[in-house]
Amino acid sequence: MRRKVFVNMPVKDLQASIAFFAALGWAHEPMFTDETASCIVISEEIYAMVITEPRFQEFTNGTVADGKAVTEFITALSCDSREEVDQLAERALSAGASDWKPTMDQGPMYGRSFADLDGHAWELIYMDMSQMPPAPQES
Secondary structure (H helix, E strand, O other), X not given: XXXXXXXXXXXXXXXXXXXXXXXXXXXXXXXXXXOXXXXXXXXXXXXXXXXXXXXXXXOOOOOOOOOOOOOOOEEEEEOOOHHHHHHHHHHHHHOOOEEOOOOEEEOOEEEEEEEOOOOOEEEEEEEOHHHOOOOOOOO
């Protein structure tokens, strides 16, 4: 069985979050959506559960972090090209995200990052594996 990843994130405005992720080209799964949560489909194996803060509080023993004040996690997604990195980042910024860190351009590795509407950090990374140095041989 292929494992699936569900990232659970508290959000202040569920409908705004659904619209934000739709602007990135990601759909929501109506079967797992109600007035307190929505399942955002990033890929066949990766999903983001955006959950209203009061509902999210029911799943935790601690205080719900304010993503604009602290970094609670960083979600990094691989992209197929530098162009895809730029396209997703630009769509996110156009939909209300903010730049999170400066663009990273380290030869074969290229990335951009943004903070979504609730301050959750996202990194978009492309690695040109044909340009990566070979792994050292074990002796």
